[in-house]
Amino acid sequence: xxxxxxxxxxxxxxxxxxxxxxxxxxxxxxxxxxxxxxxxxxxxxxxxxxxxxxxxxxxxxxxxxxxxxxxxxxxxxxxxxxxxxxxxxxxxxxxxxxxxxxxxxxxxxxxxxxxxxxxxxxxxxxxxxxxxxxxxxxxxxxxxxxxxxxxxxxxxxxxxxxxxxxxxxxxxxxxxxxxxxxxxxxxxxxxxxxxxxxxxxxxxxxxxxxxxxxxxxxxxxxxxxxxxxxxxxxxxxxxxxxxxxxxxxxxxxxxxxxxxxxxxxxxxxxxxxxxxxxxxxxxxxxxxxxxxxxxxxxxxxxxxxxxxxxxxxxxxxxxxxxxxxxxxxxxxxxxxxx
Ligand code: MLT
Numbered sequence: 216x217x218x219x220x221x222x223x224x225x226x227x228x229x230x231x232x233x234x235x236x237x238x239x240x241x242x243x244x245x246x247x248x249x250x251x252x253x254x255x256x257x258x259x260x261x262x263x264x265x266x267x268x269x270x271x272x273x274x275x276x277x278x279x280x281x282x283x284x285x286x287x288x289x290x291x292x293x294x295x296x297x298x299x300x301x302x303x304x305x306x307x308x309x310x311x312x313x314x315x316x317x318x319x320x321x322x323x324x325x326x327x328x329x330x331x332x333x334x335x336x337x338x339x340x341x342x343x344x345x346x347x348x349x350x351x352x353x354x355x356x357x358x359x360x361x362x363x364x365x366x367x368x369x370x371x372x373x374x375x376x377x378x379x380x381x382x383x384x385x386x387x388x389x390x391x392x393x394x395x396x397x398x399x400x401x402x403x404x405x406x407x408x409x410x411x412x413x414x415x416x417x418x419x420x421x422x423x424x425x426x427x428x429x430x431x432x433x434x435x436x437x438x439x440x441x442x443x444x445x446x447x448x449x450x451x452x453x454x455x456x457x458x459x460x461x462x463x464x465x466x467x468x469x470x471x472x473x474x475x476x477x478x479x480x481x482x483x484x485x486x487x488x489x490x491x492x493x494x495x496x497x498x499x500x501x502x503x504x505x506x507x508x509x510x511x512x513x514x515x516x517x518x519x520x521x522x523x524x525x526x527x528x529x530x531x532x533x534x535x536x537x538x539x540x541x542x543x544x545x546x547x548x549x550x551x552x553x
Contacts, residue, residue, distance in 0.1 A: 243277060244278060244279060245268075245277075245279070245458075245462075246281065246286070246301060247261055247264075247278050247280050247281065247302065247303040247304065247305060248286035248287065248295075248301060248303070248304040248306075249261055249281060249282045249284075249304075249305045250288075250289040250292075250304075250306045250307065251283070251434045252282055252283045252434045252435055252436070253282055253434065254430075255363070255430045255431050255434030255435075256362065256363040256364075256428070256430045256485060256488060257305045257361055257434075257454055258280065258282060258434070259484070259485060260305055260359060260360075260454070260456060260481050260482075260484070260485045261278075261280045261305055261456070261481075262280070263484035264278065264456060264477050264480075264481035265278045265280070267476070267477035267480035268474065268477040271473045271476055271477055271480075272470070276470070276473065280305075284410065284411035286304075287411075288409040288411045288412075289304070289306035289307060289389075289410050289411075290310050290314075290390060290409065292306060293306070293314050293355060294314075296457060296458070297314070297353055297354030297459065297460075298354075299459050299461040300459075301459060302459055302462050303456060303457060303459070303462075304456075305456050305457075306455070306457070307389065307452060307454050308321050308322060308452075308454060308455055309322045309389050309391040309393070309452075310390075310391070310410065311349065311353065311355075311457070312391055312393065313392075314349075314352060314355075315348055315349040315352035316533065317345060317348045317352075317533050317538065318348070318349060319393050319533050320336075320341075320345070320538055321337075321453050322393045322450055324393070324449040324522065324525055324526075325449055325518050325521060326539070326546075327451035327453075328451070328546075329451070330364070330486060332451065333360075333451050333453055335545060335546060336542060336545065336546070337360045337482075338360075339545065341541060341542060341545060342357075345357070349457070350460050354460045354461070355457040355459060355460055356457065356458050356463050357455040357456070357457055358458050358463075359455065359456035359478030359479070359481045359485075360485065361453070361454040361455070361485040362451075362452075362453060362454075362485050362486050362489045363428040363430050363431060363454055363489065364428035364429055364430055364452060364489055364493050365428060365447070365449075365451050365452070366426040366427050366449065366450045366452050367428065367429060367432070367445060367446050367447060367507075368386070368424060368425075368426045368445040368447060369425060369426070369427075369432060369437055369441040369442075369444050369445075369505070370384050370424030370441060370442075370443050371420075371423050371424065371440065371442055371443070372384060372423050373443060374443050374445070374506065375443065375508070376509070376510050377510070377512075377516065378401045378517060378520065381398075381401055381403050384403065384424050385405075385406055385421075385423045385424070386403065386405045386422065386423065386426070387406050387407075387408045387416055387417070387422040387424070387425040388425070388426070390408075392529075392532075393525065395407060396524070396525045396528055396529075397449060397450075397521050399524075400521050400525050401520055401521070406422050408421075408422065413425055413435075414437070414440070417437065417440045418440045424441065425437070426449075427452070428452045428493075429496050429497050429500060430489070430492065430493060430496055431452070432505075433496045433499060433500060438503040438504065441505070442504065442505060442506060443505070443506055443508070444500070444506065444508070445508055445509075445510060446508065446509050447509075447510050447514055447517060448514065449517060449518075449521060456478055458474065526551065527553070530553070536553045539551065
């Protein structure tokens with residue numbers, strides 16, 4: 216059974232109704248699961264959110280971050296929040312997609328090409344549509360966005376600059392169909408693995424590589440077990456702050472507004488944090504021994520394969536080619552035909 220059908224099987228609306236009564240309407244200390252370790256964009260978003268929450272509620276509400284996947288794998292936290300067993304989670308959008316397929320538009324390879332694109336999509340009309348879909352499909356509401364930068368490829372074996380170089384590598388990917396198919400379009404079969412197991416998988420040589428933003432590689436200390444970085448741009452990592460819809464619905468209108476405003480303030484902080492810190496973090500990784508290469512041919516080989524093979528496979532899941540075209544046009548790019 217897929218995760219989506221298992222969630223639907225549970226009947227998200229039933230679960231919402233059942234847990235609404237138990238939701239912490241008077242909660243003043245929300246629990247926030249965080250997939251990554253300290254020092255990354257997830258923690259930065261969380262800290263900014265808590266600060267804004269405390270300010271805007273006059274100290275009545277606060278929240279506590281549980282870093283490093285202490286409250287479960289990122290995908291498990293979506294289930295737990297949907298069931299009202301967890302208040303909030305900060306996680307990569309690719310780990311929300313299995314529960315709400317239309318957010319896959321934000322993970323399609325080579326769609327988002329800059330932090331400005333990420334801001335345009337998440338903070339505009341498209342972002343509002345995706346938030347509504349996520350409430351309906353997954354029982355969680357996105358109230359803030361962290362911007363983490365492009366997911367670069369790391370591995371322990373050799374530099375990768377061409378599709379050919381990838382062929383002998385075992386690469387870990389999240390349990391996300393779009394990302395799995397992206398690697399397949401380049402001729403390799405990646406290994407889906409939960410985020411919480413990835414460091415150990417790299418350390419023990421179960422997998423040779425993975426992809427994540429510089430900020431995340433640093434926060435997770437991957438430089439201790441990975442040497443080669445390929446500075447490609449196939450996915451820009453967006454990491455939402457989600458709240459259990461049943462917990463949100465159990466709050467007063469005034470408190471709901473406080474949470475939404477705190478989320479907006481944290482989102483704004485996150486974009487600034489990335490712009491200010493990413494260069495410095497990249498230098499730190501090089502100083503720690505990582506070697507960065509850029510793909511040959513301006514990445515064209517990767518781009519052509521991924522966009523021609525992967526995009527059409529996911530039109531249905533994201534709501535049709537029209538949905539992708541809405542995104543492309545809003546970013547000033549040409550629409551594609553089916
Ligand atoms: C993943 O690779 O599963 C996620 O991007 C990890 C993260 O949230 O940083």
